Amino acid sequence: MAAASDTSTTVFRALADPTRRAVLEHLSRAPASVGELAQPFDMALPSFMQHLKVLEASGLVRSRKTGRVRTYRIAPAPLRDAEDWLARQRSVWERRLDQFDAYVTALQEDRP
Template identity: 65%
Template sequence: MHQQAIGATPPLVAMDGIFKALADPTRRDVLERLSRKSASVSELAEPYRMAMPSFLQHLKMLENCGLVRSSKAGRVRTYELTAEPLKLAEDWLGRQRRLWERRLDQLDDYLLTMKDGGDPP
């Protein structure tokens, strides 16, 4: 209900989904495990005390935002990682943190200036 024109910056809506996907420990754990080895649904589900359909919802969220991809062979569905989306998120964070640190440095400077009796802007 609130799309917006996408310019030079990363697609906003995509990032929503990615960060949302990362906001759950089970899903982060699944990603971590997939980064070591592709795996079937039941292999992935095994460690968690959760009914299969509940777990499947997590996998669907990961797949919907493009962080993983799956294919079915016989009765087994195998999940694997995708590369780009995570990079999107990381880029945003990196850019952000740089601004951040600059900002905090400015605060330091400001405080120092005050201490030296200077007149801050």
């Protein structure tokens, strides 16, 4: 199959978990250490760190260790890629749907 490691795949995969999305939301407000990020979650630290690794492998975040503290921060580029993919797809099919609006509406109505 297509090498399951292209950007879209790893980014969407990273986003497909509520814990990881919550981490991103936290980081979108401010950089934070592992401990700060982990604190809201009822999860063993090693388990939580796997999520951080997935996020970092996807390129959505970056980290840096200073002394014994590792600080994470957001990296916007890959997210923009994912968003672009979605926007592109959606624009194509919404143009289509406009043309066939009545037809689609009818279809949706018989699936209540």
